[in-house]
Amino acid sequence: MIDFTEAQLDRYSRHILLKDVGIEGQERLLSAKVLIIGAGGLGAPVALYLAAAGVGTLGIADGDNVDLSNLQRQIIHFTKDISRAKVVSAAEKIRALNPDVKVNAIQEHVFADTIRDIIRGYDFVIDGTDNFAAKFLINDACVMEDIPFSHGGIVRFTGQTMTIVPGQSACYRCVFTAPPPKNAVPTCSQAGVLGAVAGMLGTIQAAEALKFITKTGTLLTDRLLTFDALTMDFRKVTLHKQSHCAVCGENPTISALVDEEQAVCDFKNSKGLHATH
Amino acid sequence: MELKVNGEAKSVSADPLSISDLLKLFKVEMPDMVSVQLNGTFVDRPTFGVTLIKDKDEIDFLYYMGGGQ
Numbered sequence: 001m002i003d004f005t006e007a008q009l010d011r012y013s014r015h016i017l018l019k020d021v022g023i024e025g026q027e028r029l030l031s032a033k034v035l036i037i038g039a040g041g042l043g044a045p046v047a048l049y050l051a052a053a054g055v056g057t058l059g060i061a062d063g064d065n066v067d068l069s070n071l072q073r074q075i076i077h078f079t080k081d082i083s084r085a086k087v088v089s090a091a092e093k094i095r096a097l098n099p100d101v102k103v104n105a106i107q108e109h110v111f112a113d114t115i116r117d118i119i120r121g122y123d124f125v126i127d128g129t130d131n132f133a134a135k136f137l138i139n140d141a142c143v144m145e146d147i148p149f150s151h152g153g154i155v156r157f158t159g160q161t162m163t164i165v166p167g168q169s170a171c172y173r174c175v176f177t178a179p180p181p182k183n184a185v186p187t188c189s190q191a192g193v194l195g196a197v198a199g200m201l202g203t204i205q206a207a208e209a210l211k212f213i214t215k216t217g218t219l220l221t222d223r224l225l226t227f228d229a230l231t232m233d234f235r236k237v238t239l240h241k242q243s244h245c246a247v248c249g250e251n252p253t254i255s256a257l258v259d260e261e262q263a264v265c266d267f268k269n270s271k272g273l274h275a276t277h
Numbered sequence: 278m279e280l281k282v283n284g285e286a287k288s289v290s291a292d293p294l295s296i297s298d299l300l301k302l303f304k305v306e307m308p309d310m311v312s313v314q315l316n317g318t319f320v321d322r323p324t325f326g327v328t329l330i331k332d333k334d335e336i337d338f339l340y341y342m343g344g345g346q
Contacts, residue, residue, distance in 0.1 A: 041346055128346075158342065176312050198345075226339075235283070238317070242318075
């Protein structure tokens with residue numbers, strides 16, 4: 001039982017007013033630990049909303065420094081932060097926003113030999129990475145460590161997300177099996193992304209984390225949500241856990257993590273999201 | 278045949294029609310960047326060319342999206 005201060009009752013009053021959250025939900029948030037992998041386009045809005053919500057411990061893992069070209073979308077970093085480590089920049093904003101939050105700044109990229117140690121102990125993980133190698137690694141590690149997580153991907157004007165509860169719902173590999181062939185994928189910097197699309201998708205991921213922690217509503221499990229900001233069409237595709245999935249199926253063939261060759265993050269024809277004509 | 282493709286009703290005259298044919302028909306330029314669900318089951322990529330679609334099938338194209346930073 002947390003003894004809320006007057007300031008906390010005030011700070012979190014709009015949560016406490018929600019009958020599905022209330023004092024109990026806010027206590028859960030203050031006791032929760034969420035790890036955000038990638039302090040970029042997705043990680044930035046996630047970190048700000050989870051910090052504002054009073055998630056008690058936020059881990060942020062990212063090995064990059066802030067670049068001028070990041071600022072069009074990575075709203076946790078400011079012009080003054082250029083060349084600083086992203087985790088240092090993000091931690092500073094989180095602490096300024098909400099001193100209730102303890103920040104674990106992990107200044108490294110995740111790799112096969114480190115990720116399980118990094119994610120262990122967290123209640124929920126956010127995939128805010130920009131490459132398929134990391135996305136599959138996060139999926140497999142979270143399945144192995146039995147930690148729920150939110151997958152997120154964006155490109156150009158489109159985004160996709162789903163929440164994975166290992167052992168219960170379809171995992172990322174159930175849907176996408178393996179990273180796409182490297183030669184099919186042009187680089188992120190060639191593709192471009194509308195900054196606000198990162199905010200839209202990241203905010204959905206943050207809401208899923210808050211729902212999971214407060215045990216509120218229905219998670220985005222067994223459904224892949226995709227949207228196209230050009231038309232504002234949103235679509236949910238129902239999916240099922242695949243019994244032959246290589247990592248979460250009945251006879252998994254993946255028992256150890258490996259670093260996939262770094263495939264980059266995009267495909268040529270983003271207008272084909274709905275692929276109708 | 279009458280299909281539901283990405284949630285929308287579509288009428289397609291070609292028959293037989295494989296997953297690969299359908300991807301071409303719907304102008305999916307990079308089939309390597311799409312995962313295909315046929316009536317709720319994911320189709321193994323190597324069998325796209327030999328998996329035939331029949332009347333009333335429901336097909337979803339799910340695109341890989343790798344961005345995030």
